[in-house]
Amino acid sequence: MGAAILTNLPALLVVVPLLLAPFSAVLPIAGLAWVLALIGTGISFLAALLLQSVTENGVSISYHLGNWEPPWGIEFVVDSASSLTLVVMSGLGFLTTLAARHLVAVEIAYKDSGKFYAAWLLVIGGLFGLVMTADAFNLFVFLEISALASVILIGMGAGTDRRALVASYHYLVIGAVGATFYVIGVGFIYAITGTLNMGDMANRLPDAAGGTALYVGFGFMVAGMLVKAAIFPVHIWLPAAYGYAPSAVSTLLAAIATKAALYVLARIFFTIFGGTPEIVDIALSNVIVPLAVGGIFVGTIMAIYEADIKKMFAHSSVAQIGYIALGLALATPAGISAGFIHIGNHALIKGGIFMAIGGFVAALGARASLETITGIGRRMPITATAFLICGLSLGGLPLTAGFISKLYLVRAILETDSYVLLALVLISSALSVVYLWKVMEVMWMQPAPARSPKLVENPAIYLPLWMVALGNIWFGIDAGWIVGAARLAATALLGGGA
């Protein structure tokens, strides 16, 4: 029994959340649906940790769905790279689900709660599948499972703000165009190689006489995933989607959703097209690096001029995604591990920040803007202190996780001797202090408006929030685990396809 569970772990990671989702949808009691979601994400977290410990030494697990041998059947591959991503996603998914109880009770109608958690589980299960699958077309299916479910979740923000409906509609349309682009690309690559298995594609592509079709297929696949990863200039769906979604959903999406798409991008570059480095190198240095830098600056500058707190940090997410993409696009072991370190740390930072904003919104009963959170540092000290820690981590203060990310990214850039890039990254880091300072100044240094009612802090939100905040400090002081795991991930990615 135990052995059977262990060998089927990769499948269970996807199946458990997906199976629990329909039960959650029909449950009339919100609390029970939440317990189901918690069980689903908890089991996934344990499974991901187990998988990570197995793949720690560079072992790669290949799981054949339905016992069909690849390349005929669908294969799940868990190596050091995907298991690190899975641990980050499932860990933050679990903590967010913990905090979701109160946030959902405040923002979502009671009768919709069951359906909310069903969509919640579908998003999480779909994203796990997205990371593990080694079948290019199966990837599209998981992409759409998670995308359609997140559209529903974002749309549920309509209970408090009707603009959530428009944001989710735009995400649906832009996401569907992106996913269809990806499918077109897969069609071209299938026409060249005659296979859908990623490993098989990588083996056949160098010898296949692809010609123009190879370039077109590669371009479409990458363009499609750029939309999903919200890389500049196709990030436009993200600020509105994160800004108007219910707080719990903003937290979940900011922490884990784009991470999966970024990981898939890395897989396309280094696994599928690992055998044809000439086109990957051109694409990375001429397209992805400029786009990443553009995203860093556009996101940071938009965040500086934004007064709505949720949208401000959504813009900041665009910038942070730029940092991750920049690390991955350097295509050196140091660069890719810097990207993976930031995938983990950014999940901790943004998970914490959006959870804290959720706490503010729940207590205020209004949107969090620079105006409404004036003086909130003294009114909600527990939540605001955790927010401060995550904010400092975002700015890259030493002894926080964000500093480790910046440190390794800067070291990776130094290795490539591109000082222009280095200067741009440092300038953008300094710029990010501007919007962080704006928020912190309003929160801590200005008095609350007179006759403001007393705000209640709910432990159901600040306990998971503090776990995330302490995580930010822990991984800032002892970064050994994530640095080691990220290095292995880079080795697995670069060694896998070549």
Add this chain to the structure above:
Amino acid sequence: MIEQLAGSWNYIIVVILMMTGLFMVIARANLVKKMIGLSIFQTSVFIFYISLGKMAGGTAPILDGNPDTLYSNPLPHVLILTAIVVGVATTALGLALILRINEAFGSVEEDEIIAAKASQSLARPKRPTSEAAE
């Protein structure tokens, strides 16, 4: 040139449909028309996959024991079954969202929705049926 075009006419139709659909998604302000454009765009990809799998002179891929029989490739066709299902789900969800947007904003024109006053955004959308149920 003409022969080459004639030989790949289904791919030309794919490109025409694809560009028509994508143009509608980008240029139309009406949300329903955007959805129609998205459907046309996705359909073009279905035709692309189906054309990929079709062999000239190939028959349905059911083994008949004759080694000389030429079969079409069934895999892209089966893949497209999945993509059609996904497309239907996307369209259904999109149309459902448009219904809700129409309830909340009283319009399905993008420019009118964006112009709607932000101050009114905080109001709960009017949903008489669900309100009555509660």
